[in-house]
Amino acid sequence: MTQLEWVKDPLQLEVSPSSLILEWLTKPYMLSKALKRVCQSFSVQVLEQCFLPAFEDEIIALQIDSAHLPFVRQVFLQGDGVSLIQGRVVIPKITYQHYFKQFASLSDNPIGETMLYHNPDVSRDAFEYAHVRASHPFAHQTRNALLAQGNMTEDLWARRSIFWLKSYPLLVSEIFFPTLPPYCP
Secondary structure, three states: OOOOOOEOOHHHOOOOOOHHHHHHHHOOOOHHHHHHHHOOOEEEEEEEEEEOOOOHHHHHHHOOOOOOOOEEEEEEEEEOOEEEEEEEEEEOHHHHHHOHHHHHOOOOOOHHHHHHOOOOOEEEOOOEEEEEEOOOHHHHHHHHHHHHOOOOOOEEEEEEEEEEEOOEEEEEEEEEOOOOOOOOO
């Protein structure tokens, strides 16, 4: 599998995103709130929540042992019943153990609003950005959702950031569908 190349500046990506995608990549800090501004309804579709192998770039970013499976939560953020963003949260075992009750009670709520934002014990690293080919395993569910919507592209873009719950990390990555409505500040 090809490792994704993450960069600190989205303008340094090998393939440039459209201006619409660039706005979504760089502007909203809390995607659920931003989607609620541009859609009449918002929902979270949980795709899976279980212990899974992390991708190589996730192992490196979180500095975790590949022998210890992290807890992975994958969701679609939906606006007006349409999937618009794929979210992937990789939670190292030690973080999961310390915050088990909070993770177990997430249900179909957005993790940002529920656990991360407005929490004085949480800090966040800077965003990183990547061009993701639709054939990459990270984009598997995005590709299938786009095909079901009658849309397909080989080029997708993502951002990620490490959140720190006190001293315990988790990695939040998001792939942006090309069908997103225009961003509204």
